[in-house]
Amino acid sequence: MKIQHNVSLKTYNTFGIEALATLFSRFSSVEELTSLLSQKKEKALFVLGGGSNILLTKNIDALVLRNEIKGIELVSQEKEELILKVGAGEVWHDFVLFCVNQGYAGVENLSLIPGSVGAGPMQNIGAYGVEIKNVIEKVEALHIETMKLHTFSNADCEFAYRESIFKRTLKGQYIITCVYFKLSTNTNVNTSYGAIESELNAWGIAKAGIKDVSNAVIAIRQSKLPDPKQIGNAGSFFKNPVIPKILFEHIKEQHPAVPSFPAEEGFVKVPAGWLIEQAGWKGKTFGNYGVHKNQALVLVNYGGASGKEIWDLSSQIVADIYRKFGVELEREVNVY
Numbered sequence: 001m002k003i004q005h006n007v008s009l010k011t012y013n014t015f016g017i018e019a020l021a022t023l024f025s026r027f028s029s030v031e032e033l034t035s036l037l038s039q040k041k042e043k044a045l046f047v048l049g050g051g052s053n054i055l056l057t058k059n060i061d062a063l064v065l066r067n068e069i070k071g072i073e074l075v076s077q078e079k080e081e082l083i084l085k086v087g088a089g090e091v092w093h094d095f096v097l098f099c100v101n102q103g104y105a106g107v108e109n110l111s112l113i114p115g116s117v118g119a120g121p122m123q124n125i126g127a128y129g130v131e132i133k134n135v136i137e138k139v140e141a142l143h144i145e146t147m148k149l150h151t152f153s154n155a156d157c158e159f160a161y162r163e164s165i166f167k168r169t170l171k172g173q174y175i176i177t178c179v180y181f182k183l184s185t186n187t188n189v190n191t192s193y194g195a196i197e198s199e200l201n202a203w204g205i206a207k208a209g210i211k212d213v214s215n216a217v218i219a220i221r222q223s224k225l226p227d228p229k230q231i232g233n234a235g236s237f238f239k240n241p242v243i244p245k246i247l248f249e250h251i252k253e254q255h256p257a258v259p260s261f262p263a264e265e266g267f268v269k270v271p272a273g274w275l276i277e278q279a280g281w282k283g284k285t286f287g288n289y290g291v292h293k294n295q296a297l298v299l300v301n302y303g304g305a306s307g308k309e310i311w312d313l314s315s316q317i318v319a320d321i322y323r324k325f326g327v328e329l330e331r332e333v334n335v336y
């Protein structure tokens, strides 16, 4: 719990970008967190999980606090339904593997997402047809000003596509300390996402279980996504835009192959990766950074790039996609 000065954050963000934290510490309980907050009340605060959804464009003149609250506790179990209380500092994928090994269904489609459990509700992490909001019972978070714990029901969290109340209205006001998950011992799994189905078919698995789905997701992800341990990145840099149908029809006239997925009435979801690839950015390299060669949605740092360079590249992509398709891409990554 010692507070350190001028700490390099390079190994604390998966982009591998160099930036200094004026003050840095870790906490592994709510008591340690409140003690740290009381010591540095005047200082700006930055909560860090696994650093897999941030882009650091400058030094962080704040008290950077790494969340290391651990623990997985079975709170209740009734028939097929169970509630687990999980410390926000648990590693997300370790928690998923715990559930898979116990036969608890609900999070297997979210295998191999980097980062911490506590950051999951922040942007309502999602992949392969499932979002964390599907399995969250409630979230406990500490209010930074009052230092009081507050419980948010699933509805209170105002989850939306890669969004929540913590990323919007309450941004910077709360630190998530634990998450309660509602899981099931019923092994009905969700294999509706095309890539999962194809992978399971290729393995000759007709009736998939929780472990099969998790293994399929892990295999697909490992084949498509750059491993941050080898190439710095923060996953999808942009959200998939949800655009008015009329704009979609206009794009389709020029690009009949444009893929789309259903969204709310009058709107269509278009993969941002497809737009970026069509615009010719996929695989483009500028010295030590660029756009990944297999996945145009992922910006990469091959080593030594600055956050400002990655930010400028993302701005060029946003402007180009707007010029070519009339679509305004929104960044998913939290930029500091």
Ligand code: FAD
Pocket (backbone or CB within 6 Å): 014, 046, 047, 048, 049, 050, 051, 052, 053, 054, 067, 088, 113, 114, 115, 116, 117, 118, 119, 120, 122, 123, 124, 125, 126, 127, 174, 175, 176, 177, 225, 226, 227, 228, 233, 234, 235, 236, 334
């Ligand atoms: P950090 O990057 O540490 O923090 C992210 C934001 O949340 C910051 O603003 C931080 O201040 C805040 N924050 C962190 N912890 C807390 C807390 N306890 N309380 C309050 N605020 C907090 N995301 C998906 O949704 N789906 C994917 O499939 C996916 N795949 C990815 C693949 C790769 C290779 C990578 C690198 C990233 C991927 N991501 C994906 C993005 C990222 O993994 C998730 O957003 C993850 O939840 C971030 O967790 P983290 O602990 O690393 O958060």
Ligand code: NAP
Pocket (backbone or CB within 6 Å): 126, 127, 128, 129, 192, 193, 194, 195, 224, 225, 234, 235, 236, 237, 240, 261, 262, 271, 273, 295, 297, 332
């Ligand atoms: P993909 O399977 O190549 O599909 C491209 C995009 O089309 C996806 O982003 C997805 O949107 C959408 N899509 C595909 N099939 C869909 C379906 N049946 N229903 C609704 N939407 C569909 O995508 P990918 O890049 O390999 O990623 C696979 C999954 O992992 C996606 O869910 C993606 O979000 C997730 N992922 C997220 C990150 C991140 O950092 N956020 C990084 C890597 C992967 P959605 O994104 O809305 O699902």
